[in-house]
Amino acid sequence: MPPGNPASNPFISSPTYLMACQQLRNVARAIQLDSGVAERLMLPKRSQIVSVPVRMEDGRTEVFVGYRVQHSLTSGPSKGGLRYAKNVDLGEVAALAMWMSWKCGIMNLPYGGAKGGIAVDPAELRGGEKERLTRRFTDEIQNIIGPRVDVMAPDMGTDEQTMAWIYDTYSMKVGYACPEIVTGKPVELGGCVGRKEATGRGVVYCISEAFDELNIKSEGATAVVQGFGNVGSVTCDELVKIGTKVVAIGDRYGSIRNDRGINIARLNEYVSRNERKTIVGFPEAEAIPDAELLITPCTVLVPAAMERVITAENAGKLKCRVLAEGANGPTDPEADAILANTDVFVIPDILCNAGGVTVSYFEWVQDLAQFMWDEEEVNAQLKKLMLGAFKRVRDEAKGRKIGNRLAALSLGVQKVAREKNKRGLYP
């Protein structure tokens, strides 16, 4: 149970928040974390809920609910994405913010964790509605963001264009161009080359490391990917580059399979041309039921869509050798316990998908210094940091004879706790 009186904890109705708290409790026990520090880390530092009125294309005003949660400000400004999804709520955003803290901790980035969300289905927005929603949300949370306070980035349902609107809205308020207010912007506006691809690229660096350790050849290996948005589609592109066949993919409209390997270049073209931007109906693959996707036999399974899709119900049925978590929180603690008794090699989310925030950090540094790097340098630094983090997690796991998830969480939580202790408790 999270600390405090359940009746007064506004996050507690979210199963995703409860999952993040349960993970933290497990780690706290394993590393004998001071209980006062553990309690503090279970509750975010600051949360803001805002109403976001938007003039819709038909002339009505619709009011959306938006959230920004800053889990920790101990290690620097808080950092994390902004999500547009129909059912997003305060607790889910708080969990995602907590995971950002551990992720930045593992990567040694000078940030605390944050996340934002607006409860809206972006696919239902028309004309200028998404832009007006984004600009009004930026206005509403303006008092708690800033280049040295809290820096947003894309997550589910948002992209480079969304970040450009935030940049523009914030810059108009402060009266000068302030690219360092967001990362994941278009390159023309001070974005970093390679940021769009960074998360998927990082996922595949981790997969390659796991394959090396397990003596698996990437040529001849097969992959199943859930999600064909930013993370899923780039992961597919990068898997093809290392010779791995993607045999099944799913998005929210359905799932497809082709055991000879899905042609990703042609699938990208198909998706960009259809109105719903879906993989469904791709002529070179057969449709399969969604429930079959995650249990399709493969060398590596990459959930790259949403939380809590691997549960006690399906964990024992996975037929992969490596589980590479592109999404945040795809595996719940009950599933984790089941996987611990199998030979599935788990690359946990806070390590596996850390490439995005890592290149966001490069972008922020470049914007602050007003000095841009080239793509070669960005990719070389990304690879160096990802492989370094992968090795730290594996050394911790082997040294303590624990799973990769507990090892990764231990490193992330310990880094934040150490810094908290050093700064001391203000009376």
Ligand SMILES: NC(=O)C1=CN([C@@H]2O[C@H](COP(=O)(O)OP(=O)(O)OC[C@H]3O[C@@H](n4cnc5c(N)ncnc54)[C@H](OP(=O)(O)O)[C@@H]3O)[C@@H](O)[C@H]2O)C=CC1
């Ligand atoms: N973007 C980034 O840099 C980072 C993202 N992440 C995490 O990666 C995950 C994906 O994010 P991102 O790729 O940016 O998001 P996108 O919005 O670009 O893509 C999300 C994908 O998930 C699919 N999806 C949505 N709902 C379902 C569902 N019910 N079943 C199956 N698929 C579904 C979407 O399908 P459709 O298009 O049909 O809606 C889409 O293909 C999230 O967990 C995010 O937090 C983690 C680190 C960094």
Ligand SMILES: O=C(O)CCC(=O)C(=O)O
């Ligand atoms: O790039 C960033 O700042 C954060 C990306 C993100 O939201 C995540 O890693 O979950």
